[in-house]
Amino acid sequence: MxxxxxxxxxxxxxxxxxxxxxxxxxxxxxxxxxxxxxxxxxAPDDMRVDVTENDTAYTVRAEIPGAKKEDIAVKIEGNLVSIDAEIKEDKETKGDGERVLMREIYRGSMSRAFTLRHDVDDQQANAKFENGILTLTIPKRAGVKSTTLPIG
Known part of the structure; x- marks a missing residue:
């Protein structure tokens, strides 16, 4: 039970x-x-994010539906990554006698910040926004390696 x-x-x-x-x-x-x-x-103010890594870089995929690329800001400071997006309302045209009965489409701001395990090379990072998905490729800083110490 x-x-x-x-x-x-x-x-x-x-x-x-x-x-x-x-x-x-x-x-x-x-x-x-x-x-x-x-x-x-x-409201979908919790931005969904996938973060993967390989030996040389991190790949971040953030779901930002309804945003335009000019309304998204990405900031990288050390190993801290911040993503901010503003989802704006489009101009709404109504016919004669029309009125809004229900409005469920989100308008507002979304943000997400997280830290990565290694310092990154923010100068070589790039971003692409397509179909509501922001993809960041953030190279790791050269010479940064992690080691696992055996416990004796």
Whole structure:
């Protein structure tokens, strides 16, 4: 039989904040509450990101639907990567007597920041945006290698 666990949003929020103090705890708590209790208020402000690496570079793929490439900003500082995007509302034309009954398409800003394991060469990095997917290729800095130490 499966055990029931009690949902404690404040405890979860506190533990997440202690793990990563750089996060905005109030924004995270509001997102968690609205995501779980009021799905109609949910916005896709959590940018989905895939990060892969090989020996020479990192590849980052970020899903940013509805954005235009001129409204996306990528910033690399050391091994910190920040992606900001603004999703703007297009001009809406209505006919005579038309009115909006429902609006679910998201408009607003999205952002994501994360650190990579190794320092990167930000001068050689490149970005491509196609079909709502931002692809970053970020080379690792030359001479940076990781080693695994055996524990004796």
């Amino acid at each position: 499966a055990a029931l666990t009690r949902y404690e949003p404040i405890d979860d929020w506190l533990m997440d904040t202690l793990r990563d103090p750089a996060r905005d705890p109030w924004r995270d708590m509001f997102r968690r509450l609205t995501r779980s209790h009021w799905p109609a208020l949910r």
